[in-house]
Amino acid sequence: IPIELAVSRLVLEDKTLYTLVIHDLTERTKINRMKDEFISTVSHELRTPLTSIKGTLGLVTGGILGEVSEKIENVLKIAYQNSERLESLINELLDINKIHSTDLSLSLELIDLNDLVNKSISANQGFADKYEVLFQWQYLPDNRIIVKGDEMRLNQVLSNLFSNAIKYSPQKASVIVALEKINDKVRVSITDQGPGIPLEFQSRVFDKFTQADSSDTRRVGGTGLGLAITKTIVEKHNGKIGFVSKPGKGATFYFELNICKDFD
Ligand code: ADP
Numbered sequence: 436i437p438i439e440l441a442v443s444r445l446v447l448e449d450k451t452l453y454t455l456v457i458h459d460l461t462e463r464t465k466i467n468r469m470k471d472e473f474i475s476t477v478s479h480e481l482r483t484p485l486t487s488i489k490g491t492l493g494l495v496t497g498g499i500l501g502e503v504s505e506k507i508e509n510v511l512k513i514a515y516q517n518s519e520r521l522e523s524l525i526n527e528l529l530d531i532n533k534i535h536s537t538d539l540s541l542s543l544e545l546i547d548l549n550d551l552v553n554k555s556i557s558a559n560q561g562f563a564d565k566y567e568v569l570f571q572w573q574y575l576p577d578n579r580i581i582v583k584g585d586e587m588r589l590n591q592v593l594s595n596l597f598s599n600a601i602k603y604s605p606q607k608a609s610v611i612v613a614l615e616k617i618n619d620k621v622r623v624s625i626t627d628q629g630p631g632i633p634l635e636f637q638s639r640v641f642d643k644f645t646q647a648d649s650s651d652t653r654r655v656g657g658t659g660l661g662l663a664i665t666k667t668i669v670e671k672h673n674g675k676i677g678f679v680s681k682p683g684k685g686a687t688f689y690f691e692l693n694i695c696k697d698f699d
Pocket residue numbers: 595599600603627629630631632640645646647648656657658659660661662663686
């Protein structure tokens with residue numbers, strides 16, 4: 436039976452009293468499992484029709500079904516972009532379910548991190564342009580930094596951290612990506628000039644479904660899932676993730692991975 440124990444001590448003059456409370460967590464565990472199954476089923480069910488919608492829109496905007504007027508094409512492009520956004524939200528929901536389970540398995544290979552970061556910056560350049568943010572990249576002088584990692588998952592980590600830095604930046608500000616070697620580790624850090632992380636929110640930044648501003652009027656969209664997933668992926672790689680931020684003065688998010696000794 437899953438249980439939770441709580442011990443409290445009460446000192447009364449010459450006596451000390453102890454109380455032990457045992458919570459039976461069977462019901463809570465069952466409800467959590469049902470919740471996970473529900474999220475998983477709904478996400479899978481949503482994905483199938485969405486893939487079809489995206490495919491159909493792609494056929495029209497790709498010109499395969501013949502010419503359409505510019506007006507219609509523009510409207511369909513917006514619909515296509517939003518179906519992509521919906522797809523990534525559904526993927527995040529599916530990922531979040533894997534956080535506490537053993538499902539998030541990695542397919543490990545040797546990866547040149549310098550190369551991976553470089554490619555991920557190019558892939559996110561369009562997003563930076565949209566927000567009019569200057570994306571800057573500081574190379575390490577020695578080019579190859581080999582780590583053992585899952586390329587798809589590390590790309591997800593980079594994209595999540597890049598897109599946060601970009602979407603919280605003011606226009607024309609810089610986002611600086613740097614790689615640095617610290618003993619047998621490599622640190623990737625992403626620095627922005629956005630609002631930073633409010634002090635009262637700092638301890639919860641990596642919790643799932645949490646956002647500093649969850650009001651309907653907030654400027655940027657999101658689910659509050661990205662950093663929770665990012666942290667899980669980094670820790671599955673035996674890495675470390677953190678941030679430093681003075682509210683009002685931007686934020687630096689970083690993660691560290693072990694460098695593969697044979698290639699150092
Ligand atoms: P979201 O989908 O809301 O971006 P995340 O898990 O990626 O979810 O981030 C959680 C919250 O942490 C965000 O809603 C935001 O309040 C805060 N946050 C994350 N990155 C930054 C950043 N670079 N600058 C300011 N706030 C940030």
